[in-house]
Amino acid sequence: MSDTRxxxxxxxxxxxxxxxxxxxRQPEIYGGETLVDVNHAxxxxxxxxxxxxxxxxxxHEGELIDAIQAARNDATTAIIINPAAYTHTSVAILDxxxxxxxxxxxxxxxxxxxxxxxxxxxxxxxxxxxxIAGLGTQGYHAxxxxxxxxxxxx
Ligand code: CA2
Numbered sequence: 259m260s261d262t263r264x265x266x267x268x269x270x271x272x273x274x275x276x277x278x279x280x281x282x283r284q285p286e287i288y289g290g291e292t293l294v295d296v297n298h299a300x301x302x303x304x305x306x307x308x309x310x311x312x313x314x315x316x317x318h319e320g321e322l323i324d325a326i327q328a329a330r331n332d333a334t335t336a337i338i339i340n341p342a343a344y345t346h347t348s349v350a351i352l353d354x355x356x357x358x359x360x361x362x363x364x365x366x367x368x369x370x371x372x373x374x375x376x377x378x379x380x381x382x383x384x385x386x387x388x389x390i391a392g393l394g395t396q397g398y399h400a401x402x403x404x405x406x407x408x409x410x411x412x
Contacts, residue, residue, distance in 0.1 A: 265409050266310070268334045269402065271300060272325055273315035274342030280367075280395075288367050289394045296395050303399060307406045319344055319351065326354040336361040338401045345370075345380045352381040361408070363401040366391040 273293060281292035291299075297313045304311035312334075314325050322344065329337055337358060344351050345366070355362050362385055369392030370377040383389050388404055390397040 265335070265412055266333075267308070267336065267405060267409050268310040268332075269304065269312070269336045269338060269405060270325065270329050270334045271297070271311065271313040271398065272322055272337060272339040272341070273313070274322060274340055274344050275317040277340060277342055278315050278317070291395050296398060299395075300398055300402060303402055307402070309402070309406060311402075319348055323350055323354045326351070326358055329360070330358055334358075334360060336363065336405045338363045338365060338398060338405070339382065339386075340365045340367070340398075341380075341382050345382055346376055347381070349381055352385055355382060355385040361405055362386045363404060364389045365397045365401050367394055367397060368392060 278293055280288055280296065281290055293315060300313065301311055316322050316325070322341070326337065337355070337360065339362065341348065341351055341364070345364070364380065364382045364386035370380070371391065380389070388401070390400050393400060
């Protein structure tokens with residue numbers, strides 16, 4: 259069946275370094291779900307909402323930048339990104355996001371503002387249209403819902 263909703267949404271979910279370890283360590287901070295669990299749940303939610311979803315995890319800054327650059331040319335309309343530790347260090351990821359015209363939502367599983375001072379600053383927040391922190395892995399769902407709600411309101 260064709261999707262009658264006005265605007266086609268193509269969303270890229272990017273997970274930064276060490277998030278492949280989700281569910282294996284530090285559950286008191288990051289919860290018990292694995293990254294596979296998170297991505298499956300997002301895929302289900304995206305399918306129900308008529309959204310095309312791709313996801314990628316990388317431990318390498320340049321690979322994340324390449325994925326952001328590729329999103330400029332493949333009709334991606336929104337990027338949901340947890341840059342993990344690169345949040346606090348990477349001007350290069352900020353520059354790549356600044357060259358992307360679509361919506362950017364930054365997600366952090368933990369509440370970075372309750373943690374060490376070095377986690378309080380985010381380069382990515384300078385570009386992000388929205389920032390979610392501290393909702394656990396539900397934050398990714400909140401980000402996807404926000405992108406879908408914006409489409410449905412358009
Ligand atoms: O709260 C978040 O989502 C973070 O982006 C996670 C990053 C951290 O550097 C940021 O300050 C906040 C760390 C990701 C590492 O994830 C792990 C998960 C399980 C076990 C080990 C690492």
